[in-house]
Amino acid sequence: xxxxxxxxxxxxxxxxxxxxxxxxxxxxxxxxxxxxxxxxxxxxxxxxxxxxxxxxxxxxxxxxxxxxxxxxxxxxxxxxxxxxxxxxxxxxxxxxxxxxxxxxxxxxxxxxxxxxxxxxxxxxxxxxxxxxxxxxxxxxxxxxxxxxxxxxxxxxxxxxx
Numbered sequence: 001x002x003x004x005x006x007x008x009x010x011x012x013x014x015x016x017x018x019x020x021x022x023x024x025x026x027x028x029x030x031x032x033x034x035x036x037x038x039x040x041x042x043x044x045x046x047x048x049x050x051x052x053x054x055x056x057x058x059x060x061x062x063x064x065x066x067x068x069x070x071x072x073x074x075x076x077x078x079x080x081x082x083x084x085x086x087x088x089x090x091x092x093x094x095x096x097x098x099x100x101x102x103x104x105x106x107x108x109x110x111x112x113x114x115x116x117x118x119x120x121x122x123x124x125x126x127x128x129x130x131x132x133x134x135x136x137x138x139x140x141x142x143x144x145x146x147x148x149x150x151x152x153x154x155x156x157x158x159x160x161x
Contacts, residue, residue, distance in 0.1 A: 007056035009118035009134040019118035025142035049099035064127035
């Protein structure tokens with residue numbers, strides 16, 4: 001199952017210096033995009049039914065996030081099998097596990113909402129002092145409801161965990 005990790009952040013870093021607040025959580029309501037995943041073994045042509053997703057704080061503060069860590073897509077639920085390995089880029093050695101759809105239908109998708117990126121950006125000495133606030137004109141209060149994630153296109157109906 002494909003999921004996107006949606007970065008949450010506190011709206012006021014003076015009141016919440018670790019960037020975490022359940023009561024004042026915010027997220028980005030724009031800036032999410034996907035690119036075809038290139039296949040190095042096939043002269044860089046796109047891999048079938050595979051995309052790399054980007055957005056949120058990892059996109060807005062890309063100068064502080066290494067290129068290999070900017071993706072927000074993950075496979076959080078999967079069927080274990082002998083020989084299955086997860087690679088450093090959060091993809092599996094079995095290419096079918098990395099797809100967003102089967103050949104005959106779309107797979108379910110989900111969103112994982114996390115303060116981890118905001119917390120890391122505020123804890124990292126290289127970015128700590130460069131970020132006075134995570135709020136911008138496309139920040140919105142996080143509603144703790146699936147409707148918001150559905151409206152932003154970050155998940156499909158019936159997939160709120």
